[in-house]
Amino acid sequence: MDNVLEVKNLTLNFGGLQALDNVSLEINKGEIAALIGPNGAGKTTLFNCLTGIHKPAAGDIILHPPQGKSRRLNNFKINQITTLGIARTFQNIRLFGGMTVLENVMIGRHCRTGAGIAGAILRDKSTRHEENLIVNESYCILEKIGLNIYVNDLAKNLPYGAQRRLEIARALATDPFLLLLDEPAAGMNPQETKELEDLIYSLRDDHNLSILLIEHDMKLVMNLAQNIFVLDYGEEIARGTPQEICRNPAVIKAYLGVEASAEYN
């Protein structure tokens, strides 16, 4: 199977704290993979490394775009990585609160468009055309995500679940082939979680996306993921299909503690 992303022996320290210790993972093309682990295991840190926010101390992050040649991402800037095709959402929602919902998505189109200062001032034909395109494409994304009723509302005024989906919409607008979702279901009710599940499936199928998600909702993870990676204290302790992970003693130990895992066995 083709990989879109390969992480090899990734290591990162924050002072004396080993945030990531020799973490390796692969994401296959068109796959939904999940990254789980107890709080503080280093899941979001790994995301931050993948998206260029943290620079890893050792190891390789290698991206294999569907088109074009493979690249080592270790020293790329955040926006360069986005332009290469990795988009992400944030665990603590980071929308542009003072901007409208549509504008939030339009920002995502920024790296795929190129109007400059002169174009902005003169507003020539090609700039107008590009601007129209941005608006229309953004609107289509909102329609797909089901946020088109909020087009002109300020992002900060949206209900919580809608804000989470808007983050996905903005990420989608950057035309990624790999989508990193950081706890997309956090704070959602069961109904919203179900809708999110359908949405993630449709994203993968309609946009040919590969998806890596961090999630604490085990039901969602077991339903969605074909492949699960488990982190604990910055180390990868298990990987495999949902069935394998369920039975893995190391995972049960990490989640429930030693005594409980003894009882469980």
Next chain:
Amino acid sequence: MKITAELKKSFYIALWFILLTFPIMVIRVNTIEQIVIWRWVNLLYVGIGSFVLSFLWQLFLKKKSRSVQTIGTKPSPLRRLLYEPKFNRPALVVIAIFTIIFPFIFSHYQVNIMTTALIYVMLGLGLNIEVGLAGLLDLGYVAFYAVGAYSYALLNYHFGLGFWTLLPVGAILAAFFGILIGLPVLRLRGDYLAIVTLGFAEIIRLILENWNTFSFGPSGISNIPRPGLFGIKLNSEQSAIYMYYLLVIFCLLAIFVVHRLKNSRIGRAWNALREDELACQAAGIDKTRTKLTAFALGATWAGMAGVLFAAKTTFINPASFTFLESAMILSIVVLGGMGSIIGVVIAALAIILLPEYLRVFSDYRMILFGAVLITMMIFRPQGIIADMRKKYESHKTSGSKIKGIDQNG
């Protein structure tokens, strides 16, 4: 019940003020006759005055918190005047006619004041790019203004170049300085950025003040030529009118350009940068480039304003480019409403013109200014006219699904 609580609070506030102002308002020591005069009646005035004011203050605060709940039901009259074509078209025509005939119905003096105010409109609009749109708190904006003014004065002095040649040169030099200050502060935001820009402006001012061989020091540069008009000789009154029209044109240009930039791909990137720097980068925006364009474009207007200022006053020295000037321009942006073009224009005119027309209160100018700022920030923190986001309307029938509605064009 509620009223008595408020009265009680006002009473305590009045007591506190009496205590605070007691040494200066009541006691007066006459050092010649060596007696102390007790002005007890002042105590009464302070007490009553602060009691009434604090009571009114609380009343307004209550009214404000009540109005927050009912917001959004109906647009305010001001907003309707601005955004509904029915009202804003005639208003625009009236303003345009007034602007055109202004120099012919008012005196030379008034025209000069208005020209100064228009320079501040330009400065406000330029700083609005940095502070209002991109959220880069710049306390040293006056540095770019100085760069513009001195590049005209010095290049004219040494090389005899004319106004129209040096106007773009001043703008470009200021933009260059914008990038120069922008580069080291790329990582900084908010307060830290404010301090660095403040320092930068002071460096520029101190260089101008002390490097005598370069800038002629505190004595400044005089005899800067006024702008030419196809070689026609103008007397001082005519050239003041000419200057006025030039500034009207440049202000219109600034309004046009800033408005276009605001509703463009770059303007959106600035806004995103202001809202959340990390998310903005994660959405694929190059932070470095976006910040530097904001600094450069903001500085460009200050540079042009500087050239125009030097040409208008025909004399410049470092005293025109102090921190107070930066603070003034920043208050224009904040009072007008961050990011709002009309707001900044109104605020610039108000802040520069009102002190001229209210000369009666000139002794209390700074007190009044401070009071207005405090009141505004408490009752209307979004500024005179809050910035409005561009709205889009969906058209299911036509080819494109959605279209922008231009509200403040």
